Amino acid sequence: KQEVTQIPAALSVPEGENLVLNCSFTDSAIYNLQWFRQDPGKGLTSLLLIQSSQREQTSGRLNASLDKSSGRSTLYIAASQPGDSATYLCAVSTAGNMLTFGGGTRLMVKP
Amino acid sequence: DAGVTQSPTHLIKTRGQQVTLRCSPKSGHDTVSWYQQALGQGPQFIFQYYEEEERQRGNFPDRFSGHQFPNYSSELNVNALLLGDSALYLCASSLRDRNYEQYFGPGTRLTVT
Numbered sequence: 001k002q003e004v005t006q007i008p009a010a011l012s013v014p015e016g017e018n019l020v021l022n023c024s025f026t027d028s029a030i031y032n033l034q035w036f037r038q039d040p041g042k043g044l045t046s047l048l049l050i051q052s053s054q055r056e057q058t059s060g061r062l063n064a065s066l067d068k069s070s071g072r073s074t075l076y077i078a079a080s081q082p083g084d085s086a087t088y089l090c091a092v093s094t095a096g097n098m099l100t101f102g103g104g105t106r107l108m109v110k111p
Numbered sequence: 112d113a114g115v116t117q118s119p120t121h122l123i124k125t126r127g128q129q130v131t132l133r134c135s136p137k138s139g140h141d142t143v144s145w146y147q148q149a150l151g152q153g154p155q156f157i158f159q160y161y162e163e164e165e166r167q168r169g170n171f172p173d174r175f176s177g178h179q180f181p182n183y184s185s186e187l188n189v190n191a192l193l194l195g196d197s198a199l200y201l202c203a204s205s206l207r208d209r210n211y212e213q214y215f216g217p218g219t220r221l222t223v224t
Contacts, residue, residue, distance in 0.1 A: 004153070032211050043115075043201060044154070044215040089153055093211040098144075098167055099203075101153030 002027045006090055006102035013080055014110050021075040021105045023090030028068050035064050035075050036089040038104070044089065048075070080109045113138060115204050115216035123222045124192050132187045132219045136204030143185040144213060145177060146201040154201055160185055161207055189221075197223045 003026045013019055023033070032051045036044040048057045048064040050073070056065040063076040077084060087106050091099040116135045124130050136143050142161045146154035156169035160179035179185045183204075189196055199220050203213035 006153075034211075036215075041199070041218075041220065043217040044203075046212075046214075049212065091153075098156045098159065098169070099146075099154075099211075099213065100156070101146075103151075103153045 002030075002092060002094055002100045004090060004092055004100050004102035006088075006105050008105060009103065010106040010108075012108040012110065015080060015082060017080050017109075018076070018078050019080055019107075021077070021088050021090075021107070023073040023075070023102055025071045025073075025092050025100075027094065028071050029094065030068065031093040033064075033066050033073050034091050034093070034099070035062075035073075036091060038087045038089060040087075047088075077107075080107075082109050082111050085109050115202055115214050117200075117202050117216040117219050119219060120217070121220045121222075123224060125224055126192055126194060128192050129188065129190045130192060130221060132189075132200050132202075132221070134185045134187070134202030134204075134216060136183050136185070136202075137214050140204035140206055140214070141183050142205045142207050142210055143179060143183065144203045144205070145185070145187050146203065147171070148199040148201055148218070150198070157187070192223045194223050197221060 007022045034049045035047045050066040061078040087104045089104045090102045144159040145157040148154040158168040163179045174190045199218040201218045202216045205213045
């Protein structure tokens with residue numbers, strides 16, 4: 001059974017800092033990995049999708065890496081802003097394209 | 112182009128009651144997945160519908176059932192509600208051949224008292 005873990009569970013940083021969120025998964029037989037953002041009480045917005053054959057994806061200040069063999073992914077956020085405050089969720093896609101999510105990292109960026 | 116829509120936004124029910132949640136997929140999408148997100152946790156997969164049939168199911172009891180209509184919209188039904196069913200219920204839609212690219216709706220917040 002696939003299990004996804006995210007560390008840390010919560011993070012508070014001052015504005016401008018670069019930060020790294022971590023995600024690990026137990027079964028390396030994944031099709032892809034996605035990072036989502038969720039604002040309080042809202043739905044999910046996809047940030048980055050990395051196919052299993054890829055090593056990383058970049059979008060603006062965000063960079064996500066994938067090491068499938070070790071079951072790890074990181075989301076790097078450069079020059080953090082208060083508007084980045086949200087919960088970040090990692091999800092892996094396995095057989096049938098069911099998404100298995102981690103518990104999320106709650107990020108607070110202080111002005 | 113409308114994204115995924117869900118109704119109602121919020122719902123309060125009593126233990127033992129039944130509830131129906133609704134989802135309209137993004138235009139052009141034919142597959143609908145449902146997820147349950149308890150407070151402070153990540154979403155958990157309930158089931159997925161394609162061509163009006165349940166194609167895949169997560170670890171949820173039979174009290175959770177669903178339906179997909181010919182226009183691809185979907186319903187999630189929960190019978191004999193328990194306090195533990197209180198959660199945000201998320202619907203996601205996708206194209207069958209790009210099923211990994213799921214677009215999520217805003218969710219329905221269900222509170223069971």
